[in-house]
Amino acid sequence: MTMGLHLFEARVNCPMSKILEKPDHGATFPIVLHPNELEFMAQSGTGHLLLVQANFFECGGVAVGLNISHKIIDAYTLCKFINSWAAIALCSANTDHVVPPVKFGAAASLFPPLDFLNSPQPSIDFVKENCITMRYLFDASKITALKSKAASAAVPNPTRVEVVSALIWKCVMEASRSNSDLRPSVWCQFVNMRKILPQAPGENLLGNLVGYSVAKTEEREVEHDVKSLVSKLRKGLEEFKVKYGNGISREDVFQQCIELSKLIGKVDIDTYCSTSWCRFPFYEADFGWGKPSWMSIPSTVEIKNMISLVDVSDGIGIEVRLTLKDEDMAIIESNQEMLAYASLNPSVV
Template sequence: MKVEAIGKETIKPSSPTPNDLRTVKLSVYDQFLPPVYTVSVLFFSNSCRHDQTQREGPMFSEHDTSLKLKSSLSETLTRFYPLSGRINDGGDAIDCNDEGAVFVDARSDSTLLDFLKSPDFAALQRFLPLDTVENPYESAATWPLLLVKATYFKCGGLAIGICISHKIADAASISMFVRGWAATARGDSDSATYPEFTAAKFFPPASESTRFSGKITLDRKICATKRFVFDGSKIAELRRKVASGDVAEPTRVESITGLLWKCVVTASNSVSEKLLSKVLNQPVNLRGKVPSLLSENVMGNVMYSSMPLMIDGQGEVEIQDAVKDLRRKADELKRFIRDDGGSSLIGTKMVDLILSNISGLSYETHEPYSVSSWCKLPLYEADFGWGSPAWVTGNVAPALDNLMILIDSKDGAGVEAWVTLPEQVMLSFEQNAELLAFACPNPTVSV
């Protein structure tokens, strides 16, 4: 499949950012995150259109659709104004200077249906505008903070790839932005999102003294990223299997995380003789959990990172034990929030706990993994005026090692897992019989 850029433009807010909003502080949590982009790709097909009487011919006129996307993005940036700015030299704030976001138009020589037959990760990257920046790591930490790519398939379908610097956006943030932009595009002002850039009022604000001084390099392990899909019936079966007296009704995410963790540990043990402890990090979205301090519209990285699972050396994992530990950590967080009573210092206390969790970790003694759940984020509600997406996917780019992303299938019952592991570990992982009893490797996306 070939994707060729046919145009590139800088989109600025339709109205200048007021002087009193020209600086947005980053939180210390934002500052510590690696310089990558939080990314999502939304695919729209002819069958998505509202007018079902006209199904023949291209759904999207390149010229008209591009104008609509660009003009609505310009309007949306007046509300999401930091995305047009750049992170300052100190790395502790965003200068909201309206420099703009990058927008790329592109064409694919494939049809959408052909691509969705087997949507591999390498091909998926072609719908992201990362090739417009010289170094994605430097760009994610400086500027541009927002990049967009609209790719038109020869069948008339459309892919919209969105990259927002992880320094200012977690998964919930990119969902908020996408739905806000879509509402503006379809002219639905009542549904327009008004974000709050107040993460640094919850977590301690970043400062030059807390700036991460290390450098991210490209000398990383050779990794593979693959997609595994759990349909609703298989998830129900898995939940029944992992239920226990300690966790009588495990959630979808708990059950799938427990299974993936067991299979990852087994695969890692099979290819490595190093006696490294394996640690699983699980970021938790805090929006709605501390309602007195955090609304659902807070933009930024509003997460609590816990280390719920750890296995020593060549130890093995029992799924029920993993699910029990996941539930125990979730209950501990609830009690912590409840006992704190929503005081203004709770964010500081959480950062202290996060730092305490990671202070004893070292790459020489520990093998870190992360699982991030995007489940229940309403990305399929992103209607730009031509209906909901046929398929939505998300990740971070450039892809991080040892990362698992969980995202809802379109029916809301299934879950897609994008798993990134070292190549040799992946070869063992993807052949695990217990995994394959519940998950299907990269099935065709139904449109």
């Protein structure tokens, strides 16, 4: 039995600037500002679907932390929820003009539930090892330079997500190969299906509509540059669009889950899973005290080889959360190509 929403209020005995100077210093950020009681148990239908923690600093600053179950929503829906909630808080009298009509249950009509009683259920068991999560910032000028470096005849105008992803993929491959044998490498990029499915009824479709594109390198491919990896990422996305651009069935969705679980479980392949929240308007949420100066994805659960990308406040730079094995991260931290384009945990203020 689920318990719905729970709201906490917390008083933080320091100015907000102390947190923002070094956001990942020790365990301050994820534990103090973020509700962390939500349990992600594979077999469970219990617990809170949403936890919210409102943090009030002695300087008057406010930080809102959310923890929500991925069983019911994806990042797109989370952003819609936050902005609608903020609009209601800001214009409490009549919100018809600011809160768009949402289509609850529409995703279930597109993909009716399957009968899993007699079917093998996919179990996506993310590998949990001794991992560490680091925060990197790619500012606007560095992304512009990286785009210029990554442009090619195959992809003359790479996106900022493509170039940042390609550089990270290159660096993590080099780190992994320094600590183990040469092996194939796979980059799984989660994709918002609303942009692809012809039957998706508009942008206000709520729920989990996420697929993933795949790019890979072979064991024999020893050397890689950012250009070639951008091409692989673009090719993987285009192949995904061709495969599912005319529609996807509920059986296809189920099969995708099975294939992803098998891929993640392979010990002879390095699999990296990336999620991009870029271009989702989180920075537009105004609860009445102004738009946020910083939005981030905290690393309360460290899952090996997970990469998350999110906009910075200017809408051009990208903040990255990178989770790797300790020994791989030690190499990444001193990778000069990475440090040429990204700052390690810079101050937000």
